Amino acid sequence: MLEKIIPAAGWLRRYRREDLAGDLSAGLIVAVMLVPQGMAYAMLAGLPPVFGLYSSIMPLFVYALFGSSRQLAVGPVAIVSLLTLSGVSAVAEPGSGEFVALAALLALMVGVIQFGLGLVRAGFVVNFLSHAVVSGFTSAAAVVIGLSQLGPLLGVKLEAGHSVLAQLWEAGGRLAEVNPVTLAIGVGSIAALVLFKKISPRFPAPLLVVAASALAVYAFGLEGRGVGIVGEVPGGLPGLSVPALDPGSVVALIPTALTIAFVGFMESIAVAKSIAAKGRYEVDANRELVGLGLANVFGSAFSAYPVTGGFSRSAVNYAAGARTPLASVITAGLVLLTLVLFTPLFYYLPDAVLAVIVMVAVYGLIDAGEPVRLFKVKRADGWALVVTFAVTLLVGIEQGIVVGVAFSLLVFVWRSARPHTTEVGYLPEEDVFRNVNRYPKTRTFPGAFIVRVDASLYFANMAFLKNWLEDAVSARPGLSYLILDFSAVNDVDAVAIETLAEFAKDLRSRGIMLHVAGMKGPVRDVVARSGWPDGLGQNASHLSVKHALRHLDLWPEPNVARLPTA
């Protein structure tokens, strides 16, 4: 019972000694990765770096208690950080005290939304995000995030809030102002990170780069030569402080909070599910919403900005041997230790190095192969990806996800409005009915026209279907029977029934009888309620096409020998 509310009660009670080694080493490795990433993502979000560390403590503890994934690494992530910047900067100046307070308020709102959605079991909404949309959105967001770090990398202060093209243009026009020392540190850091990833992927290269660059700035006094540094990072723990619920701010932040609640959950559940599949256990979407929601709510009381489960750190956590959420508890403990003891070490850390850490992390999110694959398999999916990518990149990150979802659902509606419809005939050797165009050996039945409709019938496709049938019937003079194979009609609405009943009446006046075969249960229920069978005539609905043909005396029995049943 307790376990149902607090999953931690389960894994703590069943904790096995042999899991400890894996949890300890994974916890340490993720902490080493999280400290620089947390500070870098906080800067991306428009916050002082220390808030990235604050966001890497409380949420991890809370998620470990309430979440259902064993290896999900919760904390600041790139896309949510960018969404925080774009949403809060519309209300307050990035880096200001007001901005910091609003970021915590945003985390509270995101948490409440996620928690509420989890309680009403609305986790299924994530199903409406197709993989194509997620891929296009992630790739575009990675490009936007990467470009947003151009300023600190070059040592140039670029205008925030510009479109991607305008940012590139501005950076190009201000190349003369580039600080060569900053750029050298940045490029050197990129080279080091890429190199280490190739040679020894497990090596904590970001920590090394952080340490080496801070040391270099300190040793050579580079801060005096225009290299931007992190400066004073306040030590110690964040105090408990509930965000002020100013109604105006709450209303202004609602769209951003909804987007982050949705996008953050989506990123998190995707990685949680893929790890759970590898580890052969289940994660529950609604429980995940509750866990992430509480992580954000409690985080916001300790100065955290919105967090979620991230792709890369979760993968590292799993690969490094994490077996239970204890790994995350250890990570959070180490971040806490860092805050208490080691913040003075970050004083000389160059901003450019944090920018590079973001850039290298998001580079891995860009997936150029997916559009190629999707266009090969299904063009509509490929277009959904391209549209989402283009809108996210060129219009805005929040618009991108909305347009992507709408586009992919409209594609589905659009396809359903022009359904595949085909004449079928009988394949004697196989005893099945199949498309006469794909199977040349099918035989047809004189005077009868058998049509398979591959769609649920509803108002948006009835005009198309009726036209198709009209044309086909007109092209076949001397027809006596039109048999509709309904085995692929999964649903009908009132308009469909009405249209078909009228069509049947019209056909009858031209001497053609409409028969329906293989109508399935849910469709029969709707039809029965509408009273259609009267309009269609008695005995016009049959279990299968073969039954219909037998009823119409078109089935060549008793000469069964001519139609071997294989």
Next chain:
Amino acid sequence: MLEKIIPAAGWLRRYRREDLAGDLSAGLIVAVMLVPQGMAYAMLAGLPPVFGLYSSIMPLFVYALFGSSRQLAVGPVAIVSLLTLSGVSAVAEPGSGEFVALAALLALMVGVIQFGLGLVRAGFVVNFLSHAVVSGFTSAAAVVIGLSQLGPLLGVKLEAGHSVLAQLWEAGGRLAEVNPVTLAIGVGSIAALVLFKKISPRFPAPLLVVAASALAVYAFGLEGRGVGIVGEVPGGLPGLSVPALDPGSVVALIPTALTIAFVGFMESIAVAKSIAAKGRYEVDANRELVGLGLANVFGSAFSAYPVTGGFSRSAVNYAAGARTPLASVITAGLVLLTLVLFTPLFYYLPDAVLAVIVMVAVYGLIDAGEPVRLFKVKRADGWALVVTFAVTLLVGIEQGIVVGVAFSLLVFVWRSARPHTTEVGYLPEEDVFRNVNRYPKTRTFPGAFIVRVDASLYFANMAFLKNWLEDAVSARPGLSYLILDFSAVNDVDAVAIETLAEFAKDLRSRGIMLHVAGMKGPVRDVVARSGWPDGLGQNASHLSVKHALRHLDLWPEPNVARLPTA
């Protein structure tokens, strides 16, 4: 060839003498109906009454040349008039010169949009309007229109632009100001119209009421007792005047123009199709768009406001014997004659009578039986009607149609996300596979679980389906084969294939083989492009469930005797 561009070339060349009598009498009857209705609808639209007559000449001539319906009666209609009022009154004061100019500009914009949509063959968009949405919208619009006439009926000037409830409230609070003579004329007119409709439906009651009431006002000097009258109606023809294309006005009117283009076309094509079905000829949606578009464009050059084909006058036209568009030409000629000769006769016509003509006309548009029927047949359709009705009535007429379309499409998407899925078994007497729950006599096959999925598979329903299958498989220990009957799977996307391939791999590791039966051509094409069959394993796709069972040696042959093929 000429006939392809100007359909009139066809019907004029083939004109038969015997059609003339019907066309003449129908043209006359519709004109008698159109003159008072045109003036009444113009007032509803916020225009001086004479503009209703202007809108009843040029558009009729042009539609007769370019339209594809033989009996459609084009001209001012109630719903388009209301949309004109609500759209233009946001920019200009109703009744003012600016308002009149903007109404003509709106007609030009509507015409250009409709003409353009017809050229790019976009007439199919009307398919996305379900009957439920149209019914809810029409009923609500009729209520809004009827209430908008309360002011002239009571002889009270009510504030325009209020919500329905506010209008009722205001009218209730100002009952003391009601002009008793005006109300008596109005109630008397309603009684006369209702009575004549009952006794002699063909009798031109509106013309009689118009004549009698004007005569009464003149004879008893009622205009001096507070009865509002039409007053001076300028005689003669409207001059040629192209609407001024002020960019600000054009931008402000775009949403209204789009709504009218869409709603007007929808009303028109619905009535044109139903009459064409009775008359056994075809109307083409794209040609209708071109015809209505040109009618509005040319109309706008002669002071017309937006027009379309109306329900009631078209029905009267057909019933009165119209055989060709010549009937409309005759109607237009008679309206023109009225403008030249008879406008002084309308001077003493009470506003209340025009209000009554609108009220009685729109009363027939309210359909209370449809929601009852839809809720019986299919609840989702019923809700689409109710939502459209409520939003149209309480929020606004333009929002109503948008919300209705969005709601009905979302219902479709929503249903597709939770597809019907069932275990099927074999019915030996009938030689078909059917739902085991609906057909207790079905037999199943030991070690095999046969599932029919009643849906196209795509990103939004794969999580649901996989969970369903997971639960079902877990509940059946000792399972060796899961056979998916794909005969009702009409389409798949890349996510569906990926999910299924992963699921198959997962099942295999648990000793269960996934087989697919009856995959249809379009689905096979997508699957082949994605390379799934490798992931699924060789020989895992079969022509039918029976083929699959044979392949797995589960089909009890050669004991065919045990399974008679009826």
